[in-house]
Amino acid sequence: MMEEKALLAPGGPATQEAAAVQILITYINRRHGLPVPESDEDLPEFYRLDPGLCLARDAKLRDVYHVAASAGSSCSAGRKPGEPCVHSRRFFPAKEVKAFEKGVARNVLQS
Numbered sequence: 001m002m003e004e005k006a007l008l009a010p011g012g013p014a015t016q017e018a019a020a021v022q023i024l025i026t027y028i029n030r031r032h033g034l035p036v037p038e039s040d041e042d043l044p045e046f047y048r049l050d051p052g053l054c055l056a057r058d059a060k061l062r063d064v065y066h067v068a069a070s071a072g073s074s075c076s077a078g079r080k081p082g083e084p085c086v087h088s089r090r091f092f093p094a095k096e097v098k099a100f101e102k103g104v105a106r107n108v109l110q111s
């Protein structure tokens with residue numbers, strides 16, 4: 001019996017087993033009439049759950065998926081404060097956020 005873990009546990013995003021991710025993707029894709037993953041090899045490298053949440057398969061540990069959000073990710077690098085990990089940088093580039101913050105700062109200075 002597989003242990004079920006919430007995607008966003010109280011301590012932050014929680015890394016998931018590939019088997020659990022397969023069940024989740026199958027459930028969502030079926031509801032949307034999309035093809036479902038047939039096997040472990042059929043699973044995608046990443047899967048966006050919503051604009052703010054993305055599942056990313058570990059490049060080495062193929063049986064786990066990290067849960068990435070703009071604030072961080074469930075991988076070991078993503079749980080450390082400071083530099084965003086490879087997943088946060090890839091799926092949530094800071095460029096747009098910075099541009100938005102600059103725009104806000106400019107508006108504040110002008111008013």
Ligand SMILES: [Zn+2]
Nearest residue numbers: 073075085087
């Ligand atoms: Zn990460």
